[in-house]
Amino acid sequence: MKKRKFIKIIILGLLSSFATLQAFAQKIKKVIKSDKEWKKILTNHQYYILRKEGTEKPFTSPLNNEKRKGEYLCAGCKTPLFSSKKKYDSGTGWPSFFDHYPNVIATKLDFKLLIPRTEYHCVICEGHQGHVFEDGPQPTGKRYCNNGASLTFKPKV
Numbered sequence: 001m002k003k004r005k006f007i008k009i010i011i012l013g014l015l016s017s018f019a020t021l022q023a024f025a026q027k028i029k030k031v032i033k034s035d036k037e038w039k040k041i042l043t044n045h046q047y048y049i050l051r052k053e054g055t056e057k058p059f060t061s062p063l064n065n066e067k068r069k070g071e072y073l074c075a076g077c078k079t080p081l082f083s084s085k086k087k088y089d090s091g092t093g094w095p096s097f098f099d100h101y102p103n104v105i106a107t108k109l110d111f112k113l114l115i116p117r118t119e120y121h122c123v124i125c126e127g128h129q130g131h132v133f134e135d136g137p138q139p140t141g142k143r144y145c146n147n148g149a150s151l152t153f154k155p156k157v
């Protein structure tokens with residue numbers, strides 16, 4: 001009897017955590033598209049970076065020198081990822097930010113180079129944005145080194 005009760009508790013626990021996960025998944029509403037669909041709405045360059053984790057050449061994105069106030073949206077799903085208030089000139093040739101909007105960025109380790117780096121992507125469409133480093137300015141000390149091609153700038157009106 002005791003064992004049964006224990007199992008029941010475990011099952012209930014699993015069910016409730018599953019329900020929480022489901023609620024979370026519903027709340028963020030992911031954008032999921034096939035490769036074919038992405039190719040239709042993105043340029044070849046954007047597709048290579050967002051969907052194949054490519055990297056643009058430094059100093060090639062006009063967003064590198066963008067200084068206006070506004071928001072930087074994911075070029076794949078138009079979710080606002082960064083505010084111009086958190087942008088700074090890192091001198092690297094890529095648009096750089098020291099922080100992002102909450103709950104829109106997820107990270108994973110990338111082993112493409114000899115030293116593992118932390119890749120980050122948009123939570124909503126899983127489009128690759130860039131890499132995050134620990135040499136950014138305060139208060140976060142982070143440098144979100146973003147491909148300009150993965151972003152769309154929306155000036156504040």
Ligand SMILES: [Zn+2]
Nearest residue numbers: 074077122125
């Ligand atoms: Zn996105």
